[in-house]
Amino acid sequence: MNTNSLRIALAPLDERPVNTRYPQMLGQIAGAEVLLPPSEALGLQREPADLPVITQWLRDTAPTTSGAIVSCDYLGYGNLINARISQDSAAAVLGRLSILEEIGARIPVHAFSLITRVANADNCVEEPLYWEKWGTRFYRWARLTHQSETSLLPPEDRVVLKDLDAQLPPDLKADWLMRRLRNHTVNLGLIDLAARGKVASLLLTSDDTAAYGFPSRERDWLRGWPRLIGPALSSRLHMYPGADEVGSALAAQLINAHHGRAPLVWVEYAIPGDEEYIAPYEDRPVRETVLGQISACGCVLAECPEESDFILGVVTPSPRRTDYRLEYAEEDRRDRTAPYLRFIARLAGWQARGLAVAVGDVAYPNGGDPLFSDLLLDPASALRPGGLAAYGAWNTAGNTLGVVVAQAVCALYIEDNAEQAEAQKRFLAHRFLEDWGYQTVARRAARDIIEQSFGRRDPDPNSLEQIAETRKAIEEQLTSLLTRLQQSGVGEGLTLVPGSARLPWRRTFEVDFDLS
DSSP: OOGGGOEEEEEOSSSSHHHHHHHHHHHHHHTOEEEOOOGGGSOBTTBOOOHHHHHHHHHHHGGGSSEEEEEHHHHHHSSHHHHHHOOOOHHHHHHHHTHHHHHHTTSOEEEEEEEOOOOOSSOOTTSOTTHHHHHHHHHHHHHHHHHHHHSOOOHHHHHHHHHHHHHSOHHHHHHHHHHHHHHHHHHHHHHHHHHTTSSSEEEEEESSOOSSSHHHHHHHHHHHHHHHHOHHHHTTEEEEEOSTTHHHHHHHHHHHHHTTOOOEEEEEESSTTGGGSBOTTOSSBHHHHHHHHHHHTTOEEOSSGGGOSEEEEEEOOOTTOSOOOGGGHHHHHHHHHHHHHHHHHHHHHHHHTTOOEEEEEOSSSSSOOHHHHHHHHOTTOSSOGGGOSEEEOOSSHHHHHHHHHHHHHHHTTOTTOHHHHHHHHHHHHHHIIIIIIIIIIIHHHHHHHHHHHHSSSSOOTTOHHHHHHHHHHHHHHHHHHHHHHHHTTSSTTOOBOTTOOBOTTSSSSOOBOOBO
C-alpha cells in the first residue's frame, strides 16, 4: 500500500505546536498526512475550542481518512485547560463524546484522555484562578491524603495534613473535587466505550503525576476495570504517564499499522540500574515509561540490538528528581562523565554498523542535560548527532520518549524519498534547537534579558512591547545556537526564518519557530 494514501484525522489536546505541529511534521517524515480542525476553531489557552465546529469537522473529515486520533479533553471540554477549569457536567461532556461511537462504526478511532493533574505551584495560568493562592497547599493536601490511605503517616505529616485540611476554604475544595469527580466519571464512560468495542483503542495517561496524589489514586481506581473485565477491555486500554506527546505517539502507531509492521526496539540505558528511578512528574520507574511509549507507538521490544529496527538510547533520570540547576554542574561532571562517555561509545558503535540510533534525554525535565549535551555535540564525539534517527529532551520523560520513539518510527519509512528525508532533517534540527538550544540554554538567557529590561522573568502577556522584545532576544539566541549545532552536523543547510520565533502562550515556557 502506498504510504502517501495514509490520511489521519487529529483532534488535538489543544492548539500548542507540541499537539498540532509535531504530529504533522512527523507524518511528513513517513509520507502521511495528518489533518487538523480549522485553525480559527482551535481555541487559545483558556479560550475553549469551538466544539460544534470541531465536532462537525470530525464528522465530515474522519470518514475520508484511515483513522482518527481524538483527545477527549479537547472534544469534551474544549481543550486541556478547560478540562481543569470548566463547569460543564459529566452528562454534557459524555454527550459530546458520543460522536466517537458514531465515527468508530466507520473507521478506527484511537481516543485518549488525561487523568487530571494536581499542579504543585501557586500559579493559575493553566488552573482555576484560586490556584494562584492555594495551589501548593492543594497539592500537599492531596498527596498526604492519598498517602494516609495507603500507608501510615509519620506524626508530623498527620499534623500537616490536619492543618492543610483546616486552611483550604471548603467552597474551593468542593469546587475542585467536584471537577475531579466529573473528569473521573468521564474516564469511566470512556472505559465503557472501549469495553464495548466502540473505539479501537483508549489511552488514559497521567499528566504531571507522582507516586502519591489524587491522580495516582484515581489511576488505581480506573485500572482495576481491565483486570476484572479481561481481554475485551485490557487489549484496548493502556495507561501510563504522558500528555502532550500522545498525538505524536498515536500517529506513529497508525503509520505502523498502515504498513502492517511492529518495529523492534532495543533499549539502552546510559547508566545501567538508573532506569529504576522515577522521573519528575511521573509515578513509576522510567523503565515502565519507556515500555509504555514503545507500545503506544505500535512497537515491541527486540531481543538483541542486532535484530532491532532501531536502538533507543535513554539518558537516565538524575536521582535528584528535580529540574536542572547550575550548582549541579560540578558533581554531575564528576559522577556522570565516565558513564556518559561509555554510553555514547556504545551507541556510536551501533551507528557505525548501520543501525538506526535514537536518543531520549530524560536526565532532567524541561531540557537536555547540559553535561550529556556537551559530550554529544562535541565535534570529536564518535556518535554523529546529525545521523540520529531521533532526539528529544523536552518537558517530562513521557513527553520526550513518546516523540523520540515516534520520530524513529517515522524515519523507518523514508526509503529513497527526498521530501521525506528533508522533513526528517528539519524535525531533527528542530528538536535539537528547541529541546537543547532553547530549553537548556536560550530560555534562561532570554529570561535574564527580560528581567533586566522589565523587572520580571516572563513578559507581560498583554504587552506587545515586552512580547516583541522577548521574541527578538530568543531569535538572536537560537540563531547563534543553530550555528553551533551545524558544526556538529545537525541542521546543515538550514536557517532560522527571520521573525519566526514566537511564544504560543505568550510566555517563555514554550517556543516555536521555523527552519528553512
